[in-house]
Amino acid sequence: MDEITLARAVAEAALAVHGVSSLGKGTYAEAATYGAGEKVQGVVVTPSDVRVHVIAAYPDGVPVPLLVERVRAAVTPLVGDRRLTIVVEDLEGVPEVERSQ
Template sequence: MLADGIQLARAATEAALATEGVHSMGRGRYVEAATYEGSEKVSGVVVGAEDLEIHIVADYPLPRPIPEIAENIRERIAPQAGGRRTRVVVEDLEVAEDERL
């Protein structure tokens, strides 16, 4: 089933957060990464006519390489993305408390 706008942003958030290695959604570094519709805002996802951008914060230590995490997110959202090119942006790492860096 294809989704548009806010529905796609919600689905992308669910797909990302269900992926092993994703700690949370990112918010955008220099410009806010979000999709708006009416009074609703979904942070961490930018839905365009031809593109879908998903911003994440990954867990550290990483359970697997970042490219694999990104590909898994793309695979999960592909059925709803309507052929949009999907980019996964890793904004930051969330370091486990027991890691001494």
């Protein structure tokens, strides 16, 4: 699997985890994987590593350590021998209207 295809699959798996609000953009440098004419924001794939930047939902999400383990469990089967790092960049509030529904 090439890097951009892997990045797409990892992004999809991470976003499907309850408690992940979105994928982050990176703090000091852009967190993304680039392919021919596209960019997958929030996932950095190199030949030896995969780094997933998540924004956690708050307060309806789950505790951060549990969220990290859930993302790790969802993504690990995809990354093969690459080292996996989960970065929780921020917490994003869920508007009151959404919480009450």
